[in-house]
Amino acid sequence: DTAVSQTPKYLVTQMGNDKSIKCEQNLGHDTMYWYKQDSKKFLKIMFSYNNKELIINETVPNRFSPKSPDKAHLNLHINSLELGDSAVYFCASSQGLAGVRSSYNEQFFGPGTRLTVL
Amino acid sequence: GQSLEQPSEVTAVEGAIVQINCTYQTSGFYGLSWYQQHDGGAPTFLSYNGLDGLEETGRFSSFLSRSDSYGYLLLQELQMKDSASYFCAVRGRAAGNKLTFGGGTRVLVKP
Numbered sequence: 001d002t003a004v005s006q007t008p009k010y011l012v013t014q015m016g017n018d019k020s021i022k023c024e025q026n027l028g029h030d031t032m033y034w035y036k037q038d039s040k041k042f043l044k045i046m047f048s049y050n051n052k053e054l055i056i057n058e059t060v061p062n063r064f065s066p067k068s069p070d071k072a073h074l075n076l077h078i079n080s081l082e083l084g085d086s087a088v089y090f091c092a093s094s095q096g097l098a099g100v101r102s103s104y105n106e107q108f109f110g111p112g113t114r115l116t117v118l
Numbered sequence: 119g120q121s122l123e124q125p126s127e128v129t130a131v132e133g134a135i136v137q138i139n140c141t142y143q144t145s146g147f148y149g150l151s152w153y154q155q156h157d158g159g160a161p162t163f164l165s166y167n168g169l170d171g172l173e174e175t176g177r178f179s180s181f182l183s184r185s186d187s188y189g190y191l192l193l194q195e196l197q198m199k200d201s202a203s204y205f206c207a208v209r210g211r212a213a214g215n216k217l218t219f220g221g222g223t224r225v226l227v228k229p
Binding site for chain 2: 031040041042043044045048056058090094096097104105106107108109110111112
């Protein structure tokens, strides 16, 4: 009965490889996000999708390509991995685009994917 | 752009009260959220303030003053399990419910 799930939990790979991280939410939410958390625990938004439509794209290198096949899934594909891509990547979801109600402003995070690029 | 400042670390004993301040600068502002993250875990939502004043949820309370661009999270009756990082996050006027996070405050609770 996991709310937001991600696979894999750990990913160790060589520079230059291509990898994907998958995310699924069973909360019936309309909006999903990808965040990157670096080694200093700084958490930064990368992308946001609402009903499969890209809403936020935060100056992320175009080696990163999100894909939302339906509103319950948001995957992240990374091409030509670099050392600086090493981080924890979190998927999150929220009920919808924010409104006045607190419930719309609550984001539910997945367990994270720790990516290590060697 | 948006920027947030919060202390990097706070240490307190069990049963004590801790206040984590957050000041922000933003070109547009809708509200301030707080998230808790244990080591190795995911951020979990604690509270959201869209209006000035105090929001209370059990042992945790959050306050916002829009005129001062300031908020705080109050942790009362500290327990060992409250040892974690706490992040304030601003929801600005950009589309898509974008949250900009502060650098986090690591709270260490000692017996």
